[in-house]
Amino acid sequence: MHERDLALKLWKKGFAVIRAPASGSKTRRIVYPDLVAIRNGVILVFEVKTIHEKRPIYIRKQQVEKLKEFLKRSGGHGFIAVKIVGSMDWRFIPLDELEETNGGNYKVSIKRLMSSLKISNLVAITSKNKTLIDYL
Amino acid sequence: MHERDLALKLWKKGFAVIRAPASGSKTRRIVYPDLVAIRNGVILVFEVKTIHEKRPIYIRKQQVEKLKEFLKRSGGHGFIAVKIVGSMDWRFIPLDELEETNGGNYKVSIKRLMSSLKISNLVAITSKNKTLIDYL
Numbered sequence: 001m002h003e004r005d006l007a008l009k010l011w012k013k014g015f016a017v018i019r020a021p022a023s024g025s026k027t028r029r030i031v032y033p034d035l036v037a038i039r040n041g042v043i044l045v046f047e048v049k050t051i052h053e054k055r056p057i058y059i060r061k062q063q064v065e066k067l068k069e070f071l072k073r074s075g076g077h078g079f080i081a082v083k084i085v086g087s088m089d090w091r092f093i094p095l096d097e098l099e100e101t102n103g104g105n106y107k108v109s110i111k112r113l114m115s116s117l118k119i120s121n122l123v124a125i126t127s128k129n130k131t132l133i134d135y136l
Numbered sequence: 137m138h139e140r141d142l143a144l145k146l147w148k149k150g151f152a153v154i155r156a157p158a159s160g161s162k163t164r165r166i167v168y169p170d171l172v173a174i175r176n177g178v179i180l181v182f183e184v185k186t187i188h189e190k191r192p193i194y195i196r197k198q199q200v201e202k203l204k205e206f207l208k209r210s211g212g213h214g215f216i217a218v219k220i221v222g223s224m225d226w227r228f229i230p231l232d233e234l235e236e237t238n239g240g241n242y243k244v245s246i247k248r249l250m251s252s253l254k255i256s257n258l259v260a261i262t263s264k265n266k267t268l269i270d271y272l
Contacts, residue, residue: 016210041211074152075177
């Protein structure tokens with residue numbers, strides 16, 4: 001459900017968006033991210049996380065590797081999209097800013113979450129006269 | 137089902153692919169194409185058609201307009217992907233090669249279908265040293 005909310009918000013900002021098919025499907029030979037949003041040829045790829053309060057977020061290694069495989073093929077830029085339930089807010093953490101944990105999984109600290117990107121930043125990143133490299 | 141077959145074939149050729157969520161969803165404020173495949177930053181967008189024999193294919197105006205809106209936002213290249221049931225073959229007709237009918241809908245003639253692109257052509261189009269413009 002939260003994926004749909006993010007898809008609609010990005011659509012309203014001018015992105016072409018596509019959500020993955022329902023995760024119940026049996027044969028998962030193909031790796032799908034939760035959401036892909038494209039604007040002016042710039043490809044943004046998201047895994048979605050939902051939290052109920054501001055706390056560190058943990059992401060399983062497998063989920064990050066799944067995303068990396070999609071990014072390698074597509075040439076896109078990967079983000080963890082975080083919905084803080086109860087707030088209207090979505091925040092975005094670039095994949096290469098995740099901290100690796102001792103167990104080989106990944107983490108976003110509260111500090112990092114609070115300084116992460118907003119939808120308006122994604123709009124700026126995908127505007128015609130700016131490259132993602134310029135921005136980050 | 138045929139979308140899944142195409143998704144898997146493109147995945148095996150090195151594309152990042154994403155299929156749209158099931159078309160049953162009620163609130164369709166967002167326009168989704170049937171399939172998006174991306175390789176080396178080149179975005180290919182598909183509406184899928186299934187036919188049971190070689191015959192002209194008709195595509196409703198609304199379906200083409202839906203695809204055009206997605207292409208405008210994404211900067212992608214649009215195709216009608218045609219599965220001839222019983223054959224192993226998928227064929228691809230670039231959106232701008234559709235013929236317009238008198239009623240404002242669109243058509244692919246048998247002749248056009250037989251000279252259309254194959255998956256190997258899509259691989260060539262999205263290879264690093266070739267642009268789509270060079271190819272077509």
